[in-house]
Amino acid sequence: MTSYPAPAQRLVESMSAAAAADPARTVAFQGAPGCNSHRAALEMLPDCLPLPCFSFEDALDAVKDGRAARAIIPIENSQHGRVADIHFLLPESGLSITGEHFMEIHACLMALGDGPFTSAYSHPQALGQSRFYLRERGIVPLSYADTAGAAAFVAELGDPAIAALAPKIAAELYGLKVIEENVEDAHDNTTRFVLLAQQPLDPAAITGEAITTFVFEVRNIPAALYKALGGFATNGVNMTKLESYQKGASFSATQFFADVIGAPGQPALDRALEELRFFAKDLRILGTYPLERARG
Numbered sequence: 001m002t003s004y005p006a007p008a009q010r011l012v013e014s015m016s017a018a019a020a021a022d023p024a025r026t027v028a029f030q031g032a033p034g035c036n037s038h039r040a041a042l043e044m045l046p047d048c049l050p051l052p053c054f055s056f057e058d059a060l061d062a063v064k065d066g067r068a069a070r071a072i073i074p075i076e077n078s079q080h081g082r083v084a085d086i087h088f089l090l091p092e093s094g095l096s097i098t099g100e101h102f103m104e105i106h107a108c109l110m111a112l113g114d115g116p117f118t119s120a121y122s123h124p125q126a127l128g129q130s131r132f133y134l135r136e137r138g139i140v141p142l143s144y145a146d147t148a149g150a151a152a153f154v155a156e157l158g159d160p161a162i163a164a165l166a167p168k169i170a171a172e173l174y175g176l177k178v179i180e181e182n183v184e185d186a187h188d189n190t191t192r193f194v195l196l197a198q199q200p201l202d203p204a205a206i207t208g209e210a211i212t213t214f215v216f217e218v219r220n221i222p223a224a225l226y227k228a229l230g231g232f233a234t235n236g237v238n239m240t241k242l243e244s245y246q247k248g249a250s251f252s253a254t255q256f257f258a259d260v261i262g263a264p265g266q267p268a269l270d271r272a273l274e275e276l277r278f279f280a281k282d283l284r285i286l287g288t289y290p291l292e293r294a295r296g
């Protein structure tokens with residue numbers, strides 16, 4: 001799918017051609033060149049060939065059909081929480097998580113004019129991370145598919161009163177002026193990205209600490225979650241993330257998305273997962289991978 005604004009199109013084409021020549025080195029990301037996911041791909045894997053994809057689904061499809069060995073996807077942000085869709089798309093994709101990467105996110109206000117600005121386009125996460133900044137200045141937040149794409153779109157619109165919030169590099173790539181740097185409301189604003197591949201890592205091959213991500217479902221009856229998670233408490237397994245979301249319209253069951261420290265094959269985690277299987281249904285391990293940042 002090619003819905004990129006014209007100023008981004010040529011870059012997208014040259015990066016896509018380079019990636020097509022070497023899928024094993026290719027890492028798909030959602031967004032236009034210069035977006036945060038592009039930066040995260042290069043920070044985590046400096047030798048990779050980043051492949052821009054317009055939507056998350058396109059990025060996941062690139063891995064599923066072998067055009068990219070891996071995809072990098074933002075999953076959660078310290079300031080603005082869960083990144084929409086991915087908790088639904090990831091289990092559906094059948095891909096495995098093979099790595100994580102934490103990256104500080106800084107946003108720049110950029111535009112063709114010098115201000116004042118009526119509105120600013122960006123990814124909803126970036127808009128949420130700078131909401132107080134925008135509100136104080138009366139700038140209306142407008143959603144775009146990604147930050148760098150928003151910058152390219154603002155360049156294409158040609159209206160000096162419309163700005164974008166994007167990484168600084170996007171201003172250079174798309175010919176916008178940097179109006180102000182670091183406009184995020186919290187300067188330690190950090191996003192966690194995950195790396196996805198067709199094949200899971202072998203937990204036994206991970207040296208150092210590992211983290212395991214899984215999803216499961218419990219019926220909405222009293223104490224169901226308490227019982228399902230009891231084995232993690234009794235076996236001393238540290239759960240570092242637990243999110244819930246409704247599946248379907250009946251509201252009779254809830255799906256949970258969890259991270260725990262450890263790897264299958266370790267007796268404590270095996271016992272906890274066995275107990276979970278007894279009380280929950282549809283337990284699916286999405287991956288075991290090296291812990292990049294210690295929790296706690």
Ligand SMILES: O=C(O)C(=O)Cc1ccccc1
Pocket residue numbers: 030031034035036037038074077105123125126145146147148191
């Ligand atoms: O739009 C981007 O730049 C992305 O890569 C998504 C995103 C947006 C804000 C913070 C982290 C990732």
